[in-house]
Amino acid sequence: MTALLEVKDLQVRVEDREILHGLTMTVNGGEVHAIMGPNGSGKSTLSHVIAGKPGYEVTGGEILFKGEDLLEMEPDERAAKGVFLAFQYPVEIPGVTTMNFLRTAVNAQRKARGESEYLVPDFLRKVREVAASLNIPMDMLKRGVNVGFSGGEKKRNEVLQMALFQPSLCILDEMDSGLDIDALRVAADGVNALRSPDRAMVVITHYQRLLNYIVPDHVHVMSKGRVVKSGGKELALELEESGYAQYEDAAA
Amino acid sequence: MAAVQETVDRVRQIDVDQYRYGFETIIESEKAPKGLSEDTVRYISAKKNEPAWMLEWRLEAYRRWLTMEEPKWARVEYPKIDFQDLYYYSAPKPKKTIGSIDEIDPEILETYKKLGIPLREIEALEGVVRPEGERRIAVDAVFDSVSVATTFQKELKQAGVIFMPISEAIREHPELVKQYLGTVVPTSDNFYATLNSAVFSDGSFVYVPPGVRCPMELSTYFRINERNTGQFERTLIIADKGAYVSYLEGCTAPQRDENQLHAAVVELVTLDDAEIKYSTVQNWYPGNSEGKGGIYNFVTKRGDCRGDNSKISWTQVETGSAITWKYPSCILRGDNSRGEFYSIAISNGYQQVDSGTKMIHLGKNTTSRIISKGIAAGKSQNTYRGLVTAHRKATNARNFTACDSLLIGDQCGAHTVPYIEAKNASTLFEHEATTSKISEDVLFYCIQRGLSQEEAVGLVVNGFVKDVLQQLPMEFAVEAQKLISISLEGSVG
Ligand SMILES: Nc1ncnc2c1ncn2[C@@H]1O[C@H](COP(=O)(O)OP(=O)(O)O)[C@@H](O)[C@H]1O
Numbered sequence A: 001m002t003a004l005l006e007v008k009d010l011q012v013r014v015e016d017r018e019i020l021h022g023l024t025m026t027v028n029g030g031e032v033h034a035i036m037g038p039n040g041s042g043k044s045t046l047s048h049v050i051a052g053k054p055g056y057e058v059t060g061g062e063i064l065f066k067g068e069d070l071l072e073m074e075p076d077e078r079a080a081k082g083v084f085l086a087f088q089y090p091v092e093i094p095g096v097t098t099m100n101f102l103r104t105a106v107n108a109q110r111k112a113r114g115e116s117e118y119l120v121p122d123f124l125r126k127v128r129e130v131a132a133s134l135n136i137p138m139d140m141l142k143r144g145v146n147v148g149f150s151g152g153e154k155k156r157n158e159v160l161q162m163a164l165f166q167p168s169l170c171i172l173d174e175m176d177s178g179l180d181i182d183a184l185r186v187a188a189d190g191v192n193a194l195r196s197p198d199r200a201m202v203v204i205t206h207y208q209r210l211l212n213y214i215v216p217d218h219v220h221v222m223s224k225g226r227v228v229k230s231g232g233k234e235l236a237l238e239l240e241e242s243g244y245a246q247y248e249d250a251a252a
Numbered sequence B: 001m002a003a004v005q006e007t008v009d010r011v012r013q014i015d016v017d018q019y020r021y022g023f024e025t026i027i028e029s030e031k032a033p034k035g036l037s038e039d040t041v042r043y044i045s046a047k048k049n050e051p052a053w054m055l056e057w058r059l060e061a062y063r064r065w066l067t068m069e070e071p072k073w074a075r076v077e078y079p080k081i082d083f084q085d086l087y088y089y090s091a092p093k094p095k096k097t098i099g100s101i102d103e104i105d106p107e108i109l110e111t112y113k114k115l116g117i118p119l120r121e122i123e124a125l126e127g128v129v130r131p132e133g134e135r136r137i138a139v140d141a142v143f144d145s146v147s148v149a150t151t152f153q154k155e156l157k158q159a160g161v162i163f164m165p166i167s168e169a170i171r172e173h174p175e176l177v178k179q180y181l182g183t184v185v186p187t188s189d190n191f192y193a194t195l196n197s198a199v200f201s202d203g204s205f206v207y208v209p210p211g212v213r214c215p216m217e218l219s220t221y222f223r224i225n226e227r228n229t230g231q232f233e234r235t236l237i238i239a240d241k242g243a244y245v246s247y248l249e250g251c252t253a254p255q256r257d258e259n260q261l262h263a264a265v266v267e268l269v270t271l272d273d274a275e276i277k278y279s280t281v282q283n284w285y286p287g288n289s290e291g292k293g294g295i296y297n298f299v300t301k302r303g304d305c306r307g308d309n310s311k312i313s314w315t316q317v318e319t320g321s322a323i324t325w326k327y328p329s330c331i332l333r334g335d336n337s338r339g340e341f342y343s344i345a346i347s348n349g350y351q352q353v354d355s356g357t358k359m360i361h362l363g364k365n366t367t368s369r370i371i372s373k374g375i376a377a378g379k380s381q382n383t384y385r386g387l388v389t390a391h392r393k394a395t396n397a398r399n400f401t402a403c404d405s406l407l408i409g410d411q412c413g414a415h416t417v418p419y420i421e422a423k424n425a426s427t428l429f430e431h432e433a434t435t436s437k438i439s440e441d442v443l444f445y446c447i448q449r450g451l452s453q454e455e456a457v458g459l460v461v462n463g464f465v466k467d468v469l470q471q472l473p474m475e476f477a478v479e480a481q482k483l484i485s486i487s488l489e490g491s492v493g
């Protein structure tokens, strides 16, 4: 079976500084992987490179997505093929209603895959259904994308998009940052509802807390641009007690 | 490579040969000899069968023009125009006076189709009957310098609305034309307005009688077709007491190597309790990727809220032309009158835009509102220039101005030049201005959700201009939205 995502010896530079120094990990369909690590260890960088954000130079290694060379694809093509990144800091887009944004995005992806556009009633029904499950009032979708949304609303909006697009790879970057416990639970429930045998999740977090709600199959510890340890979900608890200090030394 | 940098690079590669509206209709046309003299003015006047008073009016303007100098204060640069090297009149050679659709040259109709004139208007031109109750738009199409088709005349006539080419109005309604022509933009107003007064070829005339709400949107499509023909439109719209009219102006021009001069004059007059809403979508040829060619758009548009409680509202979407020099203004003469200016100005490539408005508060309790959205991409320069004044007697004058500029890339410029003058202590003028760069993070967010780079730029820009788009009549807004995407997309494609 081909892995969903294979990152092999990935080396990445930003503005002439190497940030990732040979990172390797394999994610299969149905799995949930957690990436943990101190601030600045390169977690967001990894997520951005997978999604294709400009500004990063891959100087070595490769990324395969369903066996295909991901780095050869344009970022919008990656999205259409099922790569989804829930951003740590979702941006605001004034003047563009969330509803319009969702429809434009869904249809852009469908078009890229050679599928027909959603009919408006079908689309609305789908959005209503998903929004209700995430406690998102329809009024919120009439506002500009993330404009004036609270931290929790922004994250729920990310999960809403995930549920609409049905991607095969979901990368969640610090989904817990800025959320109180109730907001976190709602968002995590949304994510858990999306777990399925043909979908994988990569959950990036600094804290163990999130992993109480989204329980991972595998945990990787990142430090200074490398995966320094991998293990099962117990690794997260271990980290909670001992902290990252030991790994910083290991990476150095 | 950074997303914005990529946009910039693609903008650089604009293949203007792809300019959607760049094609030429080959029809025989009739021209005045090249150059400008009293004889040219007489030629035009004679072609139009004008009465003697009109010729006199033109000649006076021409003589005045000889003494005037081109304005230099705008932030635009271009080589000196040789006014003797232009044709001032060009008409498709008519077999006879055109009265109905069938008589229109099929080539001209084809041109309209290529222009993408909204389907319903083609239908209108082709006489297709639409279901009752659907809102219609009457079209007065100006092809080069002669109006070739006017639709919905009958229904308008029933309502008492006069909507016809101004050349016809001069012959058929001389009393109205004499009463209003040149009273908002005097023949001596400025270099280009004066030139227009001398040589204007055609344009629209609208008169809405007291208490009448015009039963449909009035619309004109302009096109500049002949090589080297300056197009000098003259439009005059009068809303009598308690009348209302919404007028739409859309323009495209075929691609040309030489710069083409366009110096239009639009005059609006509202009497007591009347309202005029004037909307423009302008997408003339902007020039090629080296900044060669394109339209010089030097326009004088002014409205006079002559009566109490009257209102004039300008909405413009400016995406074309090599150089735009345009300040649709309101003179708020009547007490409680209101002026509005809503503008979207997009510049790309080497385009130069210097546009804005003047709100001149003369009457008591007059109010005005200015919302300007400038978007600069490529190597373009985009300037908002606005004047808001309150005279001594204009007690309680109020203005709100918001000017927002969005930059795409780092080789373009946005500038805001507001002039504010209050000669009255009770005046309240508010001014807000922002300039921002299109955010790479926002673009990437959209692209991560599956939008192409172009779609992302189009979406973000359409969000940025939303407040103004909402001011356009519905069907126009949809087209404008597409046009905005195209004018940037074409740049990114
Ligand atoms: N655009 C950038 N320019 C310069 N340095 C960057 C940039 N993005 C990230 N870095 C650096 O790369 C390292 C990893 O950052 P990041 O991937 O955000 O870490 P994490 O998400 O694990 O906190 C940090 O040292 C950060 O300063």
Ligand SMILES: [Mg+2]
Pocket: A043, A044, A045, A088, A173, A174
């Ligand atoms: Mg991070």
